[in-house]
Amino acid sequence: MATFEEASLEYHKARNKFDTNGKIGTLITKPCDTVAELAMAYSPGVAYPCLEIEKEIDTAYDYTNKGNLVAVISDGTAVLGLGDIGHLAGKPVMEGKCVLFKSFAKVDAVDIELNVHDTESIIATVAAIADTFGGINLEDIAAPQCFEIEERLKEICNVPVFHDDQHGTAVITTAGLINALEMSGKKAEDLKVVVIGAGASGIACATMYKALGVKNITMLDSKGVIHSGRTDLNKQKQMFAFETADRTPEDACKDADMILGLSGPEQITQDMVRSMAPNPIIFACANPTPEIMPDLAKAVRDDLIIGTGRSDFANQVNNVLGFPFIFRGALDVRATKITENMKMAASRALAALAKEPVPEYVAKAHNRTDMTFGRDYVIPSPFDKRLMESVSLAVATAAIEDGVARVKNFDLEAYKAKLREMANNG
Incomplete structure (x- = not known):
């Protein structure tokens, strides 16, 4: 029996040498089987929609695929759990993202891998091509660079720009938090939330929890609690720095109502779970091994709501x-x-x-x-x-x-x- 790795490699290759490798292709949506249809698909008939768009640029939505087309754009610097593996090494992931767009929401998507890494080059490249698409999905661009790239592109572009690594997890965990609050009878403004991991996703999640009404958020990075006494914080982390005596994850998690894990395996211990407030929430999102396995967390708390990034456990943050x-x-x-x-x-x-x-x-x-x-x-x-x-x-x-x-x-x-x-x- 083939291993999962072997099966995955075989999945991505063509079934025979004349087929197409990879996971996506092009679907033609209009017939081109006769001379008359060819004349409309290309010259001379194509001139008429061109002239209409020249007169009114928004008619591109009426005469082209712009309105159902998203660009999935990455520079390959923060690919899944693989890190900075390069733009082409990240292409299978971007193709996969295109598959999900089409499979789940019938949205056409094209992957674009950029062989540039400085902020200005990425911004200029994306801005130059943005009008071709109905939306831009930025993907797997390392923090903190990704924050400035998205923010400036949102100002420049006339179509939605969305960095899913930031906002995707935020949207899903906020949904879970809304329901957890309803079940526990707690109020957002009374919560103590701990976020372990201060990358793009952690910052976006914490920002969205604040929008929901959460006031008390303790964030940790690889050096410990982010507090007002630290001098090594970037602009995004500084927004979550406050005066506190807490320095370690154990300090921060005492009496916490929620822990969000966006870091790595075994970053949440059973003792940390024991020390949390009644009816706690844990979203341990590291993949493939979460910060704490659900069975270990449930062994010390029977009043717990826990979710992970894995499909084989309840409450998947996907x-x-x-x-x-x-x-x-x-x-x-x-x-x-x-x-x-x-x-x-x-x-x-x-x-x-x-x-x-x-x-x-x-x-x-x-x-x-x-x-x-x-x-x-x-x-x-x-x-x-x-x-x-x-x-x-x-x-x-x-x-x-x-x-x-x-x-x-x-x-x-x-x-x-x-x-x-x-x-x-x-």
Whole structure:
């Protein structure tokens, strides 16, 4: 029997020497089988939509694939758990991201690997090509560079720019936190939250928790607690520095209501779990080995909600719950950006979906019979076909509310029905 590594390598290669390697290709959406169709697909017929776009640039959404096209762009400096492996070595991951866009939300995506690494070159390159696409998904760009790149591109580009490594985990864990608060009867403003890992995702998660109302957030990096006495902090970490006597993870986790792990294996001990407040929440997101295994955490607490990044445990924190449907909603209203309100709308939609009865096909996919709202189900399954309808609709609605949608007089009820049809027929 082939090992998983061997099977994966074989999966990515062509089945025979005449097939295409990799995971994605091009789908032609209009016929080109006759002389008349060829004349419309290219010369001379193609001139007419060109002239219409020249007169009004937004008609590119009407005559090209721009409105359903996302660029997945990376420089290969922070690829999954592999680190700085280079732009082409990261290409299988970016192709995989394109597969997820298409599989889960029917969004066409193209991977673009940049062989440049300085901030200005990346910004200039992405800005120069952005108008070709309906949205830009930045991926696997190292912190702290990624913060400035995204922020400046959001100001420059006329389409949504979204760094999923930052915001994806934030959207999903915020959804879980919303449901955990409801179950425990706690209020966001009363929580003590500990974030272990101060990279792009940790900063984005903490920022989103603050938007939810959390006031007390202790963040740790590889040197320990981020506090106001440290002089080695970048601009993003400085936002979470405050005066505290805590210096170690053990100090920080005492009486904590929530621990978010975005670091590495075995960073959360059973003693740290024991020291937490009643009805605690742990999202241990390191992959493939989380900061603490669920069975170890549950062995010392029976009032615990725990999630990981793994599909073989309950409450999986999986970014595929977010980015395909966030872009789906943004694309469909021709949004110019993804706002904080749109991200929070996605979180609230995910939280609400977890409280709905779970379809039989979802439970079967997980081989579980206990998938009802509770400690082991505060985050919905990525196999739930209702995700597109609930999350994309919420994002599109928020875009309209925020005034970033180009589409006017958008029929949300008709859109809801269309999303349901797309999900069920996909």
